[in-house]
Amino acid sequence: MNISTEDKEKYTIIELEGEVDLSCSPDARNSILGVLEGDKSLLVDLAKVSYIDSSGVASLVEGYQTAKKQSLKFGLVGVSDAAMSVLKLARLDQVFPIFDSYEEYEKKDD
Amino acid sequence: MNISTEDKEKYTIIELEGEVDLSCSPDARNSILGVLEGDKSLLVDLAKVSYIDSSGVASLVEGYQTAKKQSLKFGLVGVSDAAMSVLKLARLDQVFPIFDSYEEYEKKDD
Amino acid sequence: MTIETLFEIQFPAKAERLCLIRDLVKRTAEEAGCCSELSDRIVLAVNEACMNVIQHAYQGDELGVIMLEMLNNEGKLHFRLVDYAKPIDLSSVKPRNLDDLRPGGLGTHFINEIMDECDMGHLEEGKGNYLEMIKKIS
Amino acid sequence: MTIETLFEIQFPAKAERLCLIRDLVKRTAEEAGCCSELSDRIVLAVNEACMNVIQHAYQGDELGVIMLEMLNNEGKLHFRLVDYAKPIDLSSVKPRNLDDLRPGGLGTHFINEIMDECDMGHLEEGKGNYLEMIKKIS
Ligand SMILES: Nc1ncnc2c1ncn2[C@@H]1O[C@H](COP(=O)(O)OP(=O)(O)O)[C@@H](O)[C@H]1O
Ligand SMILES: Nc1ncnc2c1ncn2[C@@H]1O[C@H](COP(=O)(O)OP(=O)(O)O)[C@@H](O)[C@H]1O
Numbered sequence: 001m002n003i004s005t006e007d008k009e010k011y012t013i014i015e016l017e018g019e020v021d022l023s024c025s026p027d028a029r030n031s032i033l034g035v036l037e038g039d040k041s042l043l044v045d046l047a048k049v050s051y052i053d054s055s056g057v058a059s060l061v062e063g064y065q066t067a068k069k070q071s072l073k074f075g076l077v078g079v080s081d082a083a084m085s086v087l088k089l090a091r092l093d094q095v096f097p098i099f100d101s102y103e104e105y106e107k108k109d110d
Numbered sequence: 111m112n113i114s115t116e117d118k119e120k121y122t123i124i125e126l127e128g129e130v131d132l133s134c135s136p137d138a139r140n141s142i143l144g145v146l147e148g149d150k151s152l153l154v155d156l157a158k159v160s161y162i163d164s165s166g167v168a169s170l171v172e173g174y175q176t177a178k179k180q181s182l183k184f185g186l187v188g189v190s191d192a193a194m195s196v197l198k199l200a201r202l203d204q205v206f207p208i209f210d211s212y213e214e215y216e217k218k219d220d
Numbered sequence: 221m222t223i224e225t226l227f228e229i230q231f232p233a234k235a236e237r238l239c240l241i242r243d244l245v246k247r248t249a250e251e252a253g254c255c256s257e258l259s260d261r262i263v264l265a266v267n268e269a270c271m272n273v274i275q276h277a278y279q280g281d282e283l284g285v286i287m288l289e290m291l292n293n294e295g296k297l298h299f300r301l302v303d304y305a306k307p308i309d310l311s312s313v314k315p316r317n318l319d320d321l322r323p324g325g326l327g328t329h330f331i332n333e334i335m336d337e338c339d340m341g342h343l344e345e346g347k348g349n350y351l352e353m354i355k356k357i358s
Numbered sequence: 359m360t361i362e363t364l365f366e367i368q369f370p371a372k373a374e375r376l377c378l379i380r381d382l383v384k385r386t387a388e389e390a391g392c393c394s395e396l397s398d399r400i401v402l403a404v405n406e407a408c409m410n411v412i413q414h415a416y417q418g419d420e421l422g423v424i425m426l427e428m429l430n431n432e433g434k435l436h437f438r439l440v441d442y443a444k445p446i447d448l449s450s451v452k453p454r455n456l457d458d459l460r461p462g463g464l465g466t467h468f469i470n471e472i473m474d475e476c477d478m479g480h481l482e483e484g485k486g487n488y489l490e491m492i493k494k495i496s
Contacts, residue, residue, distance in 0.1 A: 021242075022271050023235035051242070053267055054330060058323035065321070085257075086264065089333055090326050091318050131380075132409050133373035161380070163405055164468060168461035175459070195395075196402065199471055200464050201456050225423070227378075230366040240365075240385055247378055285363075 003031050010109070011041040011073065013102075017048040020056035029059035036066050036074075043105060047078030052086050064096060073109065075099055113141050120219070121151040121183065123212075127158040130166035139169035146176050146184075153215060157188035162196050174206060183219065185209055223298075226252065226290040233274045233284035233303070241288065242267055252292050254357050262297065262355055265334040268327035269301050269351055272313075277305040277349055295358040296336075304348040310340055361436075364390065364428040371412045371422035371441070379426065380405055390430050392495050400435065400493055403472040406465035407439050407489055410451075415443040415487055433496035434474075442486035448478055 001024040002017040012035045020028055035042045042063065046052070060076070067074035075097040079087065087093045099105040111134040112127040122145045130138055145152045154170065156162070170186070177184035185207040189197065197203045209215040226248045231237045242263045249259035270286060278284035284305060291298040315332070316325025331338060337354040364386050369375045380401045387397035408424060416422035425440040453470070454463025469476060475492040 019239060021235070021238055021267070022274070023238065053264065053271065054324070054326040055271065057326060061321060062323040065323075082260070085260070086330075089264075089330055095321060129377060131373070131376055131405070132412070133376065163402065163409065164462070164464040165409065167464060171459060172461040175461075192398070195398070196468075199402075199468055205459065225368075225370060227375075228368040230363075232363060236389075237365075240382065240389075243385065244378065244382060247381065251374070251378075 013043050015045040019051040021053045022055045025055040025059050032063035041073035043075050043077045045077045046083045049080045049083040052083050123153050125155040129161040131163045132165045135165040135169050142173035151183035153185050153187045155187045156193040159190045159193040162193045224292040228289040230287045233278045233286050234282045261334045265331045268330050273303045277303045297355045299353040301351045307342045307346050308349050362430040366427040368425045371416045371424050372420045399472045403469045406468050411441045415441045435493045437491040439489045445480045445484050
């Protein structure tokens with residue numbers, strides 16, 4: 001798995017790439033919680049995720065809940081088919097704010 | 111493994127593609143001996159071979175020897191790195207006629 | 221009636237080994253005739269089962285060993301996962317209520333959703349635990 | 359001194375299974391630190407050893423089972439290949455003279471060229487045969 005972070009004016013992007021499994025989901029979790037500790041809204045880009053297991057999903061849930069508590073925005077962007085089918089199985093596709101693109105997020109955020 | 115055969119005026123080309131291993135080398139052998147039975151010279155194209163084991167190499171040796179007995183030409187063309195390192199290990203790179211391209215073969219054949 | 225053993229593998233109970241196991245299961249499932257989508261789901265379930273052994277049965281002890289066996293019983297894939305950890309509390313093995321959102325508690329839900337049959341139990345003489353999962357593929 | 363078990367797999371003695379075994383060995387060798395070129399050579403040798411079990415020890419009997427164990431002993435990869443066929447004639451296991459060109463007789467040559475150490479023998483009580491191969495990788 002690769003993690004890259006990009007700071008925008010109003011939010012931070014964390015892009016996860018590759019297989020988000022038990023061997024690396026703690027890293028994803030740390031990055032996610034790190035951004036939220038810095039009091040920034042967060043979009044997690046899942047476009048390049050080829051596999052995600054329940055530990056990766058748990059990191060997203062934790063991010064979502066932490067953001068909520070701190071009244072920060074949290075969303076998923078460009079969710080790959082592989083990731084979406086796992087979110088659906090967990091019935092989280094109805095819980096997470098999911099955006100096709102950053103533009104879509106920015107429009108809705110206005 | 112994929113086998114494709116192309117008839118030229120003076121020779122036939124058999125192109126092997128993928129992994130030439132014990133599960134499919136009998137098919138390669140049959141194709142090779144089939145062409146030689148038809149009294150045609152044969153070039154085996156190994157450009158797209160990603161793996162070859164000793165059973166695949168044995169089919170080439172058998173083709174080479176059969177062609178020799180029948181006074182037909184037999185050569186290898188565009189040998190991939192993967193195939194070449196196995197031929198070298200078998201010290202067959204000095205035995206088989208090896209050509210970079212069909213043009214090279216045709217020039218030498220004149 | 222023929223049961224075909226596809227493989228039986230033993231590997232250390234480490235998260236780093238799971239990627240390899242996923243590949244092995246995916247390829248074997250596809251060779252047994254699963255489409256890519258079905259094999260992805262099967263891989264997810266088997267991966268979750270292995271994760272649970274690593275995290276809960278062995279509680280992170282990387283000296284633990286996991287055995288995974290995969291069989292094809294006439295169009296039904298059988299998985300048998302064995303650990304040699306202390307006998308687990310079988311009654312604790314259940315997913316969270318999906319409406320009660322919290323991190324975790326999804327693995328057993330994934331397994332139950334994906335597999336047709338699951339059976340978990342203790343090995344003889346307190347030697348460990350097993351999980352058997354069956355998935356019809358044709 | 360630590361010996362790390364990487365995996366132990368049992369699989370049917372069929373040519374169709376070899377592709378999967380090659381993938382497993384390649385990935386595991388690379389994770390253990392081999393470069394692509396070295397892992398390709400190791401894969402070739404292990405594949406030839408499995409082929410010999412399929413063709414010569416089991417003589418094509420696809421009900422036969424092969425066990426392959428891969429260990430990392432501080433920078434030396436150890437492979438142990440076991441079959442449960444009749445005890446083989448150990449003196450017959452040798453490559454052809456490379457100058458005496460004929461189809462076949464290369465597998466043992468590849469194994470000997472690639473591996474640093476090889477040891478073949480019978481299991482206790484005529485239960486089968488083993489081949490141990492060691493390759494230094496660092
Ligand atoms: N192999 C196992 N050994 C022991 N306990 C298990 C095992 N699998 C599951 N459990 C128990 O079932 C619970 C739910 O598991 P699961 O749905 O996979 O979610 P999670 O692993 O995230 O807690 C675990 O928290 C654990 O208590
Ligand atoms: N695992 C084995 N069991 C029995 N005989 C073997 C085994 N491996 C090799 N041999 C013997 O050694 C010979 C040489 O093997 P090898 O060099 O691999 O070439 P090939 O398999 O093409 O004959 C074989 O023909 C066979 O007689």
